[in-house]
Amino acid sequence: MADARPSQLFRNKSAKIAAIPMIVTALFVFVGGTAWTIVYSFTKSGLLPRLKWVGLDQYERLWSTKRWIVSIENLMIYGLSMLVLVFVIGFILAALIDQKIRFENTIRTVILYPYALSFVVTGLVWQWILNPEFGIESIVRSWGWESFAFDPLYNADIAIFGVLIAGLWQGSGLVMVLMLAGLRGIDQEVWKAARVDGIPAWKTYIFIVIPMMRPVFITTLVLVVTGIVKIYDLIVAQTGGGPGISTEVPAKYVYDMMFQANNLGQGFAASTMMLLTVALVVIPWAFLEFGGSKKRG
């Protein structure tokens, strides 16, 4: 940008002023805040943050706490099932909608509307539908199948899958929309060529179309994974972590430790572990996407 240049610092002054909120947020909140939490996760902070070093004690305590282990297990079970199912459902729905169907807009609108609702609303609706006294269980029983049991929210062994049903309902529309955009971005010539070669449609999808949609899959993956790690409101609203501690998740552990148990150190250590989990996904992705040749800033 051509500009008068009296001094380096005052060049482009308005732009720099406009960028102050971004600079402050990036440096103080994102970098500073994260560094602060990591540093204090090595201290003996209780009710208030204190710089009294205890090394890795907080982490040792964290990993010997039953509730944290259950939280991590739940996150794994929920996360893996969510990941697989949301992709399968999202892709199949997108492929079906991509068949030049009628009422496309209506169907898309209905599949996506749960995404506009908050997790609290999602959790509460499904808490109601899965209520064994009034919901699905009682209805199937009233049809004559007296021994039918489907009470995920009251059965500690499968409670997390009750949450999964709600999570899938809320989030699969988003994946469908992204996949649909990806499918529409595929050149029709590819389909023509596959047809000329006599390749069946399902094979074309698996061996040609899906590999071509790699960028869409990767962005969606990153989005879904970061969303899964953050899961909190859904649990609070739908199960409150129960029955017992069977649906606890890391984000809830962090909140409860920081703001209810007055155990900041544990909260910091737990949130640092969450950061680590996200980093394990985001950093390889960033290298794949931006590493090597610097395409974008």
Place this chain on the structure above:
Amino acid sequence: MVDITSSQLSGPQGPKPRKALSRRNILLYGTLFVVTVYYALPLYVMIVTSLKGMPEIRLGNIFSPPVEVTFEPWVKAWAQACTGLTCDGLSTGFWNSVRITIPSVILSIVIASVNGYALANWKFKGADAFFTILIFGAFIPYQVMLYPIVIMLREIGLYGSLTGLVIVHTIFGMPILTLLFRNYFTSLPEELFKAARVDGAGFWGIYFRIMVPMSLPIFTVAMILQVTGIWNDFLFGVVYTRPESYPMTVSLNNIVNSTQGVKEYNVNMAATIITGLVPLTIYFVSGKLFVRGIAAGAVKG
């Protein structure tokens, strides 16, 4: 699936005439119908339950339409339902949410649009570095930054106030909105900007007279994104405000999951649907723009 290309294959016989009731179509539309019903069902259950009286709920099943329609649960959810501490329903939470959402949306959009404009057209040294940090910051779990922000807000005396929460929403809305505006402004023809420069317009002149009027759609997308995001927020509301200024999502959760008293499922569902009404209205009215907003959110980074 084969049919996709059949109309484009230019053969002597032209596109094959298709029967409307082929096996493929029955399967396709059948599946889509079942799926659509599945997704729509919870909304239906919410509405139906909220219009029934408690005796009817205890007797019937949750999918049956109300025999006797009553709006009492709605009235009760709005004005009398108990959150554990107080019994003034969702109305307080609703107005809190309005007071949180409006300034947050305006502030975050103003800041992010000016910032995105600076990044697109007035790039200065180091701007991209900060922007990269900002985008990566969007991936950091909020839990990591919760407490440092508590301390920052306490230092400036805003912890627990609505203003504090507005600042928090502005901060966390910044990555995605800045990206949205930067990409949009970059896509505008550069000649426009250059011509305005030649005519002597400065930073703000170009922003207000050229960029803003040309970018109304993207402002709408940003607004949809922010209104739904902030309205639906639960975590920041519960962390950064006091009980008397809890947003609607938090009061809803407190009403439904409060352990005292008899559970009134109809009131609970009425409260749930009232809370979902604002984002749902935006969604159904805005349609394609909403999709564009989340698509923009998807190309983060």
